[in-house]
Amino acid sequence: MSLRITDAPRSKDELAAAIAADIPAGAYVNLGIGQPTLVADHLRDDGGVVLHTENGMLHMGPAAHGDEIDPDLINAGKVPVTELPGASYFHHADSFAMMRGGHLDVCVLGAFQVSATGDLANWHTGADDAIPAVGGAMDLAVGARSVWVMMTLRTREGAPKLVPSCAYPLTGVACVDRVYTDVATFDLAEGAVTVTSLHGVARGELEALVEVPLRFA
Amino acid sequence: MSLRITDAPRSKDELAAAIAADIPAGAYVNLGIGQPTLVADHLRDDGGVVLHTENGMLHMGPAAHGDEIDPDLINAGKVPVTELPGASYFHHADSFAMMRGGHLDVCVLGAFQVSATGDLANWHTGADDAIPAVGGAMDLAVGARSVWVMMTLRTREGAPKLVPSCAYPLTGVACVDRVYTDVATFDLAEGAVTVTSLHGVARGELEALVEVPLRFA
Amino acid sequence: MGVQVCADHDEAVADVRDGSTVLIGGFGLAGMPTRLIDALIRQGARDLTVVSNNAGNGDTGLAALLDAGRVRRMICSFPRQHDSHVFDRLYRAGEIELEVVPQGTLAERMRAAGAGIGGFYCRTGVGTLLAEGKETREIDGTTYLLEKPLPGDIAFIKAHAADHAGNLVYRKTARNFGPVMATAARCTIAEVGEVVAPGGLDPEAVVTPGIYVDRVVSA
Amino acid sequence: MGVQVCADHDEAVADVRDGSTVLIGGFGLAGMPTRLIDALIRQGARDLTVVSNNAGNGDTGLAALLDAGRVRRMICSFPRQHDSHVFDRLYRAGEIELEVVPQGTLAERMRAAGAGIGGFYCRTGVGTLLAEGKETREIDGTTYLLEKPLPGDIAFIKAHAADHAGNLVYRKTARNFGPVMATAARCTIAEVGEVVAPGGLDPEAVVTPGIYVDRVVSA
Numbered sequence: 001m002s003l004r005i006t007d008a009p010r011s012k013d014e015l016a017a018a019i020a021a022d023i024p025a026g027a028y029v030n031l032g033i034g035q036p037t038l039v040a041d042h043l044r045d046d047g048g049v050v051l052h053t054e055n056g057m058l059h060m061g062p063a064a065h066g067d068e069i070d071p072d073l074i075n076a077g078k079v080p081v082t083e084l085p086g087a088s089y090f091h092h093a094d095s096f097a098m099m100r101g102g103h104l105d106v107c108v109l110g111a112f113q114v115s116a117t118g119d120l121a122n123w124h125t126g127a128d129d130a131i132p133a134v135g136g137a138m139d140l141a142v143g144a145r146s147v148w149v150m151m152t153l154r155t156r157e158g159a160p161k162l163v164p165s166c167a168y169p170l171t172g173v174a175c176v177d178r179v180y181t182d183v184a185t186f187d188l189a190e191g192a193v194t195v196t197s198l199h200g201v202a203r204g205e206l207e208a209l210v211e212v213p214l215r216f217a
Numbered sequence: 218m219s220l221r222i223t224d225a226p227r228s229k230d231e232l233a234a235a236i237a238a239d240i241p242a243g244a245y246v247n248l249g250i251g252q253p254t255l256v257a258d259h260l261r262d263d264g265g266v267v268l269h270t271e272n273g274m275l276h277m278g279p280a281a282h283g284d285e286i287d288p289d290l291i292n293a294g295k296v297p298v299t300e301l302p303g304a305s306y307f308h309h310a311d312s313f314a315m316m317r318g319g320h321l322d323v324c325v326l327g328a329f330q331v332s333a334t335g336d337l338a339n340w341h342t343g344a345d346d347a348i349p350a351v352g353g354a355m356d357l358a359v360g361a362r363s364v365w366v367m368m369t370l371r372t373r374e375g376a377p378k379l380v381p382s383c384a385y386p387l388t389g390v391a392c393v394d395r396v397y398t399d400v401a402t403f404d405l406a407e408g409a410v411t412v413t414s415l416h417g418v419a420r421g422e423l424e425a426l427v428e429v430p431l432r433f434a
Numbered sequence: 435m436g437v438q439v440c441a442d443h444d445e446a447v448a449d450v451r452d453g454s455t456v457l458i459g460g461f462g463l464a465g466m467p468t469r470l471i472d473a474l475i476r477q478g479a480r481d482l483t484v485v486s487n488n489a490g491n492g493d494t495g496l497a498a499l500l501d502a503g504r505v506r507r508m509i510c511s512f513p514r515q516h517d518s519h520v521f522d523r524l525y526r527a528g529e530i531e532l533e534v535v536p537q538g539t540l541a542e543r544m545r546a547a548g549a550g551i552g553g554f555y556c557r558t559g560v561g562t563l564l565a566e567g568k569e570t571r572e573i574d575g576t577t578y579l580l581e582k583p584l585p586g587d588i589a590f591i592k593a594h595a596a597d598h599a600g601n602l603v604y605r606k607t608a609r610n611f612g613p614v615m616a617t618a619a620r621c622t623i624a625e626v627g628e629v630v631a632p633g634g635l636d637p638e639a640v641v642t643p644g645i646y647v648d649r650v651v652s653a
Numbered sequence: 654m655g656v657q658v659c660a661d662h663d664e665a666v667a668d669v670r671d672g673s674t675v676l677i678g679g680f681g682l683a684g685m686p687t688r689l690i691d692a693l694i695r696q697g698a699r700d701l702t703v704v705s706n707n708a709g710n711g712d713t714g715l716a717a718l719l720d721a722g723r724v725r726r727m728i729c730s731f732p733r734q735h736d737s738h739v740f741d742r743l744y745r746a747g748e749i750e751l752e753v754v755p756q757g758t759l760a761e762r763m764r765a766a767g768a769g770i771g772g773f774y775c776r777t778g779v780g781t782l783l784a785e786g787k788e789t790r791e792i793d794g795t796t797y798l799l800e801k802p803l804p805g806d807i808a809f810i811k812a813h814a815a816d817h818a819g820n821l822v823y824r825k826t827a828r829n830f831g832p833v834m835a836t837a838a839r840c841t842i843a844e845v846g847e848v849v850a851p852g853g854l855d856p857e858a859v860v861t862p863g864i865y866v867d868r869v870v871s872a
Binding site (some may be wrong): 026028048050052058059083085086087088089090099100101102103104143 | 655764766767768769817818820836851852856857859862863864865
Binding site for chain 1 (some may be wrong): 462515521536537541542545556559562563605606
């Protein structure tokens with residue numbers, strides 16, 4: 001694998017497209033809630049990727065519109081969705097047994113922070129008055145065979161979100177395999193962080209930004 | 218409850234009829250394999266008793282005959298059976314979760330021996346060359362809300378099968394609630410054995426036969 | 435033993451006691467037994483512990499029960515939502531207790547309660563705040579948490595249809611927690627779209643066998 | 654990832670390795686994937702550990718695999734039957750190892766393997782010979798045994814029909830161990846009556862979602 005370089009940071013849609021392109025044909029995939037669900041819009045129709053939603057469905061289709069909307073058919077973010085041929089429904093214990101038993105090939109999650117060793121923080125800001133809500137995040141973090149994070153590399157305040165050690169409460173320990181950001185993609189394996197693509201930043205800028213030792217593919 | 222007395226020992230069919238008469242209306246019942254399955258023939262049609270078979274079915278009907286025989290529809294003893302209205306099928310983990318989770322009201326099992334404290338021995342003779350086979354017996358013994366045993370009181374050699382302590386390997390500890398035999402019915406509760414019916418034996422004969430202190434209802 | 439077809443939702447919930455643990459189905463509003471909850475509000479039981487995936491949406495259903503001040507403690511995976519203002523207010527005012535449980539652990543703990551499992555080891559939550567106070571154990575090189583069963587006194591679930599044997603079928607993702615909650619409660623009450631005649635459900639397609647259902651009431 | 658529709662049973666079992674743990678569905682002959690077993694006999698893998706409820710009936714199916722001397726160890730609940738003469742002979746001759754597991758524990762251990770459960774506590778077997786060597790633990794006043802997951806390298810199961818997404822439906826009590834074994838093996842092969850077109854199975858009635866099925870082969 002060689003380092004891919006493009007001139008500009010990736011938009012959310014470009015990032016979603018890049019992730020979609022990396023999902024193997026025929027994979028069973030969970031896209032969590034929020035921004036990662038954009039990945040669905042970029043999957044190739046002939047790739048045979050099957051989407052799982054934690055609330056009990058495989059072969060989930062795109063968002064429902066107009067007359068398609070059925071309050072009994074929603075995704076994990078409670079957005080009305082559709083059903084594709086080959087669909088199946090199952091209850092929550094079965095859905096999470098599927099997740100926790102290692103049957104999903106890939107999940108894509110958002111994050112507040114990811115550590116160099118793959119620790120994930122995406123459920124709790126740690127603020128005293130925050131209302132904690134974990135949903136299925138911890139189950140996905142330990143259950144999926146490959147856990148990919150989709151996030152901007154920096155907070156709004158400019159702080160890096162790829163860190164030596166997470167300051168926020170953890171979702172899972174050493175569970176993240178890959179981090180897709182607007183300016184770079186990182187592979188995490190055995191404690192080493194390898195940059196596999198750069199978008200609108202130079203190597204030196206990236207090294208200066210994150211306080212984590214980097215390798216470059 | 219007062220002691221019921223009849224003149225003659227009960228035949229297998231009379232015993233099965235007596236057990237059937239004691240099953241509450243609407244109960245969910247498992248009849249194991251072998252002799253206890255005779256109880257099914259004596260259930261009242263209007264009693265609403267629902268039969269469970271461990272191999273994944275509720276509302277099991279009577280044995281199948283002739284054209285009804287379907288190799289995909291068998292009971293725990295692998296005898297072809299039929300399906301009644303209200304039937305449902307489920308897999309083995311679900312079937313035994315039902316059993317082990319305490320959802321069956323009554324099960325009726327055969328026994329080699331039952332102890333005064335309700336220990337059950339019905340799966341293994343303990344002989345050196347015996348091939349051990351437990352099936353669902355241990356699951357039923359701990360899982361059903363009421364465990365009833367159907368057996369002759371004596372072995373072919375005349376030894377009592379209701380004993381102070383089982384000589385055969387146990388199926389379950391302190392799990393039997395009631396013992397129906399050809400010559401007497403016994404309620405087991407908190408270490409005491411209460412005779413609730415006598416059939417062709419006198420109190421004194423029964424007391425001489427079993428080496429267990431008896432109360433009489 | 436047997437299933438009772440209730441005349442209305444009020445009859446179905448008439449005997450819920452103060453202090454009960456009530457398992458309430460639904461993922462958001464899909465599968466939420468709203469009419470049973472409304473009847474429970476009329477019935478008046480209080481000091482309840484409610485187990486449900488979310489802590490109410492908008493102002494109806496579970497949110498209305500919370501707003502009526504009947505719930506002492508919520509056990510759920512995801513209380514914080516864009517429309518969970520009722521719960522948010524009660525929580526910030528210190529008027530409700532919260533136990534957050536990972537969604538899969540929540541479902542599996544109820545399954546365990548229904549299946550006679552005294553406890554189980556799972557990886558979810560290891561090394562996180564939600565592991566605090568829980569036993570950890572290494573088995574074959576992997577670290578697990580010990581999780582305990584979560585039984586209910588009553589379950590309120592919603593299903594698409596029931597037959598007179600109490601068998602249930604669901605609709606699409608509204609199935610969610612219904613089947614597992616039905617196994618975990620001493621008394622399960624199903625709010626259904628219709629009650630069909632005996633033999634009206636395909637035995638191969640029954641999701642919740644009638645053995646888990648005590649009462650049904652149709653819309 | 655994805656399901657492979659095999660041309661025949663021989664293709665389906667071509668890569669089974671010596672020493673594998675093979676989960677074989679069926680309760681007696683109902684649900685037994687006889688044609689896959691016949692293909693495995695032709696394929697020749699040996700030194701197998703077989704997990705199945707029984708230890709073969711008559712002279713076909715699993716009994717034939719045992720008779721061919723390919724099985725080193727049987728893990729089952731009920732080996733001794735009126736027509737288990739093949740197993741009986743091998744066992745008495747010391748030519749096969751036997752681990753007897755209560756039927757519910759057998760099913761639950763495979764479910765645990767498929768569900769990421771590292772171990773679970775159950776009451777079945779407490780105080781019996783089958784508790785020997787197992788950890789016991791008292792939880793809330795009840796004594797339990799610790800049971801470990803039972804995964805397979807391969808599962809052979811039989812189903813009524815599959816679709817091209819690998820979803821399976823079963824027929825009556827032939828469902829038995831198929832769904833739970835499908836979750837517990839690294840590679841699950843289903844022998845089915847027919848493979849129907851995409852959309853040919855009702856999504857509400859699918860019993861085994863295709864995610865658990867690697868290969869299907871029709872009769």
